[in-house]
């Protein structure tokens with residue numbers, strides 16, 4: 048059976064001092080983890096966290112990557128630069144970037160391509176807003192978002208990690224029920240099957256108010272292959288409980 052992935056998304060949180068305490072506790076508590084583990088940290092901390100996780104099971108991820116390879120793009124960070132710091136994963140198309148930075152499906156697809164070309168696994172985020180869910184448009188929205196990434200990346204699509212993050216469940220304490228999440232994951236799996244012979248090996252992780260109390264049920268669903276954890280990844284004990292619930 049494939050190993051699940053539990054990835055923390057720190058978002059814009061952390062400090063040199065806080066990171067050290069958090070990561071040391073995670074390293075100490077995750078040695079026996081049955082799943083893959085990653086922390087997606089703000090870019091300035093990649094080097095620090097890379098040093099702290101050395102020799103442990105924890106991989107380091109970034110939260111975004113430039114759609115450009117290099118050049119006059121002030122403030123941007125390229126896939127090559129992330130790779131230079133041993134970055135293993137990179138979030139792409141998180142709803143906060145789609146919402147606050149105007150990232151379109153096409154831009155997200157190119158970012159995934161940049162990451163793959165640099166040997167970084169893109170964690171491509173898809174998910175509907177509350178208004179879209181209430182209008183019965185959930186499937187249409189997530190399929191459109193994934194279709195753009197499949198279109199640009201072709202058969203390399205089996206190399207990505209896909210994250211289903213319903214926007215209404217992010218940071219709200221409202222989680223999709225395991226059944227609701229599974230239903231969308233199954234739709235995404237079917238879409239991947241139509242694009243690649245290797246759809247079964249693609250990890251489709253769930254994100255949106257996953258915590259120590261609800262992780263077990265979510266992670267028991269047949270098409271939920273892990274979690275992308277925001278708030279609860281900033282507390283070592285909570286994140287370690289989620290890791291312990293995964294296989």
Ligand code: 13P
Pocket residue numbers: 056141212216217218219220254255256257275276277278279
């Ligand atoms: P929360 O776990 O804080 O809801 O955040 C989820 C998320 O956006 C992870 O990328």
